[in-house]
Amino acid sequence: MQTVMEKDIMGASDAPKAATKSGAHPEAADFPLREARKLVRDLWQPNVRLYWTDFTIANVLGWGSIAVATLSPLGSIVQIIAVIVATLALYRAVIFIHELAHLRRGTFTWFRRYWNVTCGFPMQVPAYSYADVHIDHHKPKIYGTEEDGEYLPFAVDEPWKIIAFVAQAVFVPGLLALRSLVLVPIMLVSKAFREFVWQRLSSLVIDYRYLRPAPKPGQGRDWMLEDVFTAAYVYAALALVYFDLLPLAFLGIWYVVTVAIFLLNALRTLAAHAYRNGGRERMSQQEEFLDSVDVPGNRYITPLWAPVGLRFHATHHLFPGMPYHNLEKAHERLKTDLPDNRLYLAATRKNLWVAMAQLWREAKAAKQTS
Numbered sequence: 001m002q003t004v005m006e007k008d009i010m011g012a013s014d015a016p017k018a019a020t021k022s023g024a025h026p027e028a029a030d031f032p033l034r035e036a037r038k039l040v041r042d043l044w045q046p047n048v049r050l051y052w053t054d055f056t057i058a059n060v061l062g063w064g065s066i067a068v069a070t071l072s073p074l075g076s077i078v079q080i081i082a083v084i085v086a087t088l089a090l091y092r093a094v095i096f097i098h099e100l101a102h103l104r105r106g107t108f109t110w111f112r113r114y115w116n117v118t119c120g121f122p123m124q125v126p127a128y129s130y131a132d133v134h135i136d137h138h139k140p141k142i143y144g145t146e147e148d149g150e151y152l153p154f155a156v157d158e159p160w161k162i163i164a165f166v167a168q169a170v171f172v173p174g175l176l177a178l179r180s181l182v183l184v185p186i187m188l189v190s191k192a193f194r195e196f197v198w199q200r201l202s203s204l205v206i207d208y209r210y211l212r213p214a215p216k217p218g219q220g221r222d223w224m225l226e227d228v229f230t231a232a233y234v235y236a237a238l239a240l241v242y243f244d245l246l247p248l249a250f251l252g253i254w255y256v257v258t259v260a261i262f263l264l265n266a267l268r269t270l271a272a273h274a275y276r277n278g279g280r281e282r283m284s285q286q287e288e289f290l291d292s293v294d295v296p297g298n299r300y301i302t303p304l305w306a307p308v309g310l311r312f313h314a315t316h317h318l319f320p321g322m323p324y325h326n327l328e329k330a331h332e333r334l335k336t337d338l339p340d341n342r343l344y345l346a347a348t349r350k351n352l353w354v355a356m357a358q359l360w361r362e363a364k365a366a367k368q369t370s
Contacts, residue, residue, distance in 0.1 A: 028286035031343045036318060039337055040330045046103065046323035051111060054308075054325075055096050059119050062090030066257060070250045083253065087260040092307040093119045094261060097204075099308060099324055100127050101134040116226065121233045123258065124176035125204060126226035128219075133203045133212065138320045143288050144277040149205030149212075154270065155362040156278035162270060162363060165206065169262035173255055180231035187227060198223060206269060268306050271295060271355035272313045276362070285318070292317040293355055294348045296331060305352060314347035 065086035072079035097120065100112055112127055120126045136142045137150040144151050154162055179201060187194040195214065202223070203212045215223055237254075240246035274291045277283065283291065292314035295302060302311045309316065309324030312331050316322070322330060334344050349355040 027343060027346075028284060028290050031286040031289065032338055032340065033286060033318075035338060036334055036344070039333045040319060040322070040326075043319075043322055043326040043330055046108075047325055048108070048111075050325055051096075051099070051108070052114075055093055055111075055115065055119075058089045058092040062086050062093055062257075063118075065089060066250070066253055069253045069257075070247055074249075083257060083260075086253075086257045087264070088304050090119070090123070090257060091261045091264055092303075094123055094125060095265075095308045095310065097125060097127060097130045098134065098310065101131045102321055104321075116229070121226075121230045123261075124173070124180060124230055124234070126230050128223045128226050129202055130204045133205060133210075138317065140285060140288070141282060144280060144283050144291065146209075146280045149203055149207050149210030151273070151277070151280075152207050152275065153278040153280065154275040155359055156276060156366040157363060159360060159363040159367060162360060165270065166263065166266045169266045170259055172262050173258035177234055180227075180234040184227050184231040187224070194224070202227075264305050267352065267356070268310060270359055271306075271349070271352050272310070274362075275359065278366075289314055289318050290343070290347055292347055294331065295351060295355055296328075296348065297351050299328070302351070 063086075065082045069079045069082035069086060072082060096115055100108070100115060103112075116127050133149055137148055142148050152161070152165075154165070179197075183193075183197055183201065187197055198215065198220075199212050203210060237246065237251065241248050241251060271293055273293060276291060294314040295306060295311050297306075297311060306313070309327040312327040315327055315331050315334070319327075319330065335341055338344055349358065
């Protein structure tokens with residue numbers, strides 16, 4: 001049940017705010033960051049067993065459902081249900097790439113390999129394509145600026161760009177497969193081309209103008225290995241289909257499920273931030289939090305579209321290194337125990353549609369103002 005204060009804050013957050021840095025979150029300096037940190041200081045230890053179990057269940061359920069959908073009659077109820085289950089399960093499995101980006105370097109080594117081999121490579125999203133890029137997204141000097149590949153000022157831009165962002169998800173899986181088929185072999189023989197692809201065509205971002213920094217010493221070999229293995233899965237699948245060892249329907253089901261995953265993730269991404277930094281200026285951590293969004297929602301339904309802790313995305317931006325399974329505990333503590341929780345609750349939206357509607361209204365208001 002919502003408190004009166006929660007209702008007041010959530011209602012107030014629906015109002016469009018100014019687009020400039022100075023006017024977007026003038027109250028940010030009053031956020032009780034020190035008190036918030038004290039309340040969650042015991043929630044930083046990842047549960048290794050939970051990571052392995054959660055991911056494995058989602059991954060096995062996802063690929064098992066793809067097998068069922070592949071072998072079921074076209075358009076049958078069984079196939080439709082299997083595709084839905086495969087989408088939700090593999091979406092959860094894929095989103096563990098977000099946790100991999102945050103886990104301390106040198107830890108969870110076998111889990112990273114296991115994730116890549118069973119999920120990242122066959123889904124065409126090797127772990128390196130997200131790791132450093134996402135960590136930059138959390139750096140105070142980079143978040144929301146033009147160097148942040150995971151940020152676009154949707155709330156102060158043309159509304160049609162929101163629609164275009166969702167629609168482009170239909171083409172991404174095909175482009176990823178083409179990258180493996182065509183670009184990776186050339187990367188093996190041309191250093192200049194390899195560096196070009198890594199800079200412009202190797203990052204899971206939403207701003208396609210993003211230029212990825214060159215690999216650090218030792219990273220280039222690892223990146224190339226992950227690209228080669230990712231491409232090997234595509235070539236192996238095509239070979240198995242050619243020799244009638246794998247039904248052609250498998251490729252169709254894979255594509256449909258992957259498109260659905262990218263569509264879900266596009267909606268989640270739009271609900272993850274307020275996207276008001278039109279000037280692409282630097283923000284403080286408090287401003288970054290207030291430019292991000294929590295959607296606690298229903299603990300059973302909301303994780304279907306915001307899995308692995310991402311329904312607490314604003315809280316995650318307060319504490320980027322906190323493991324996903326502790327974010328709900330952190331949210332409840334901060335909501336209940338902060339002496340003044342109004343600014344904390346200002347980042348909360350009731351559900352996905354409320355968050356999306358607010359983003360759309362602000363974009364329309366910005367267009368009319370301009």
